[in-house]
Amino acid sequence: MTPISEEILQVEDLNKSFGRLAACRDISFSLHRGEVLGIVGESGSGKSTLLKCLAGMHAPDRGSVTISVSGDRRSLWNMDEAEREQLLPSMLSLIHQNPRDGLRLDVSAGGNISEPLMTSGERHYGSLRSVALDWLRNVEIDPGRIDDLPKTFSGGMQQRLQIARSLVTHPQLVLMDEPTGGLDVSVQAKLLDLLRRLVREFNLAAVLVTHDLGVARLLSDRLMVMQAGRVIETGLTDRVLEDPRQAYTQLLVSSVLQV
Amino acid sequence: MLDDLGLDAAQEDYSFAFLDEQTKRMVRRAILKAVAIPGYQVPFGDREVPLPPGWGTGGIQVTASIIGRSDRLKVIDQGADDTTNAVSIRRFFKRVTGISTTESTGEATIIQSRHRIPERLLEDAQILIMQTPQPEPMRRLINSEEQARKLHAFARYGLMQVRLYEDIARFGHVAVSHDYPVRVHRRYLSSPSPIPRFDNPKLHRNRALIIFGAGRERRIHAIPPFTEVRSLDFEDYPFEVQKWEQCCALCGSDNSYLDEVLLDDKGSIQFICSDTSYCNDRRVESRRR
Ligand SMILES: Nc1ncnc2c1ncn2[C@@H]1O[C@H](COP(=O)(O)OP(=O)(O)OP(=O)(O)O)[C@@H](O)[C@H]1O
Ligand SMILES: [Mg+2]
Ligand SMILES: [Zn+2]
Numbered sequence: 001m002t003p004i005s006e007e008i009l010q011v012e013d014l015n016k017s018f019g020r021l022a023a024c025r026d027i028s029f030s031l032h033r034g035e036v037l038g039i040v041g042e043s044g045s046g047k048s049t050l051l052k053c054l055a056g057m058h059a060p061d062r063g064s065v066t067i068s069v070s071g072d073r074r075s076l077w078n079m080d081e082a083e084r085e086q087l088l089p090s091m092l093s094l095i096h097q098n099p100r101d102g103l104r105l106d107v108s109a110g111g112n113i114s115e116p117l118m119t120s121g122e123r124h125y126g127s128l129r130s131v132a133l134d135w136l137r138n139v140e141i142d143p144g145r146i147d148d149l150p151k152t153f154s155g156g157m158q159q160r161l162q163i164a165r166s167l168v169t170h171p172q173l174v175l176m177d178e179p180t181g182g183l184d185v186s187v188q189a190k191l192l193d194l195l196r197r198l199v200r201e202f203n204l205a206a207v208l209v210t211h212d213l214g215v216a217r218l219l220s221d222r223l224m225v226m227q228a229g230r231v232i233e234t235g236l237t238d239r240v241l242e243d244p245r246q247a248y249t250q251l252l253v254s255s256v257l258q259v
Numbered sequence: 260m261l262d263d264l265g266l267d268a269a270q271e272d273y274s275f276a277f278l279d280e281q282t283k284r285m286v287r288r289a290i291l292k293a294v295a296i297p298g299y300q301v302p303f304g305d306r307e308v309p310l311p312p313g314w315g316t317g318g319i320q321v322t323a324s325i326i327g328r329s330d331r332l333k334v335i336d337q338g339a340d341d342t343t344n345a346v347s348i349r350r351f352f353k354r355v356t357g358i359s360t361t362e363s364t365g366e367a368t369i370i371q372s373r374h375r376i377p378e379r380l381l382e383d384a385q386i387l388i389m390q391t392p393q394p395e396p397m398r399r400l401i402n403s404e405e406q407a408r409k410l411h412a413f414a415r416y417g418l419m420q421v422r423l424y425e426d427i428a429r430f431g432h433v434a435v436s437h438d439y440p441v442r443v444h445r446r447y448l449s450s451p452s453p454i455p456r457f458d459n460p461k462l463h464r465n466r467a468l469i470i471f472g473a474g475r476e477r478r479i480h481a482i483p484p485f486t487e488v489r490s491l492d493f494e495d496y497p498f499e500v501q502k503w504e505q506c507c508a509l510c511g512s513d514n515s516y517l518d519e520v521l522l523d524d525k526g527s528i529q530f531i532c533s534d535t536s537y538c539n540d541r542r543v544e545s546r547r548r
Binding site for chain 1 (some may be wrong): 319405409412413415417418420424425427428429492493494495496
């Protein structure tokens with residue numbers, strides 16, 4: 001992480017409530033190209049809600065989300081829905097915990113990878129095929145499976161396919177919500193290696209929501225700790241994990257990292 | 260069906276063209292909007308229209324709303340004027356309007372059709388009305404109406420292209436033979452109704468106004484004259500129409516849509532024009548020559 005690199009994402013004073021429940025409160029942070037920000041916190045602390053506000057899915061009640069689109073800084077919630085829908089694919093992509101939420105299960109692996117390109121106007125079948133084959137190799141799926149349905153893939157393969165589909169348009173910002181959740185440990189480790197390589201290869205800015213401090217340690221440069229909708233501690237990952245300042249973070253680190 | 264409506268000679272208290280004036284106005288408003296936004300599906304009528312559903316009520320409602328005393332109506336079903344459906348719709352309109360009907364494409368001012376666009380080039384003063392069972396081209400791909408509307412609003416049609424991609428990956432070509440999706444005026448993705456893809460090129464820059472009426476779905480969309488209409492495809496797999504090795508056994512045409520007909524129970528077959536008016540015209544002409 002170099003301090004002079006381009007700022008990709010800026011969140012200012014973001015608030016989001018569901019009725020009387022404040023899911024996100026006064027959240028501000030920024031993210032630079034090539035930087036991975038981990039968000040940790042207990043269940044219900046507002047991690048997924050925050051991610052959905054960044055991904056264009058939930059409108060925040062207050063505050064702003066600014067994303068740089070090829071050098072232009074655009075305020076995500078200050079444009080009309082049509083423009084947002086138009087720009088979102090070039091701004092960011094979201095990797096869901098459950099690959100079924102991010103894939104079309106009745107469409108072949110190649111079709112899944114190609115769809116975002118077709119949506120942005122690519123009309124050459126041959127080049128779609130070769131991009132899809134490249135991406136299958138890149139996420140370590142046998143290219144021979146290009147015409148198979150994701151239904152016939154294992155959970156780990158489905159997740160890798162979702163990653164390929166998410167990155168094929170080369171978004172500069174990637175949002176991940178528990179990308180390794182629900183997978184068994186050896187599959188998780190392989191997937192983490194893959195994510196780490198892709199983040200470096202494409203110099204991605206990424207926000208990674210996770211329960212798992214081990215995952216956070218492996219992938220993220222900085223860490224943000226959330227509790228009851230607020231960010232209570234933030235800093236370089238190693239610093240937060242080795243020298244937590246807040247009592248809640250100390251509890252989190254001691255209870256989880258021991259295991 | 261239409262004969263079940265109980266219109267008898269004594270009962271003459273229905274309006275011109277059967278529908279009441281209010282209903283016709285409502286349909287006309289939808290048509291005007293559809294013409295103004297080419298390819299966009301305009302919802303119409305929360306009110307029941309007093310016609311039995313199915314059998315092309317969408318087309319009948321459109322025809323009834325625009326037909327006038329000076330019109331000459333042609334009705335086609337699968338290319339032919341003499342099928343039960345075509346005959347009964349034609350008879351219905353004759354009955355409720357008193358206007359004249361015709362089987363000749365060139366003589367008609369309004370053509371109501373199911374499954375075919377006439378082979379003969381349509382002219383400026385003609386209106387083609389297509390019966391449309393399902394106006395939403397993405398219906399089989401997404402079942403949420405709201406989602407479909409959003410995709411139209413944002414012109415996000417990658418999903419439809421995925422369907423073509425899947426066909427090419429599986430069969431080596433796009434296996435859609437009827438109701439092949441089109442992009443109208445470079446904007447809305449539209450269903451051309453279940454015409455063979457052979458007829459798709461006729462939609463492009465047609466001189467006639469084309470109106471699509473979907474009765475059950477209560478939607479109308481339109482392609483105004485001279486509108487650009489493109490069938491979806493890939494640069495390296497360009498859109499193609501069906502072709503036949505044979506010529507029409509009756510008129511010898513080598514560029515019309517052919518039906519395969521069984522001649523006897525020994526399995527002998529013949530290929531003849533599906534458009535009977537076109538085929539007849541050609542035969543009359545060649546006899547004259
Ligand atoms: N659509 C919604 N409607 C109402 N309440 C919601 C909604 N989504 C989230 N919440 C509530 O907001 C709070 C934060 O939820 P959120 O899903 O953001 O937590 P999280 O940190 O992602 O939890 P987990 O680790 O379990 O995924 C919770 O109390 C949750 O019940
Ligand atoms: Mg969550
Ligand atoms: Zn013929």
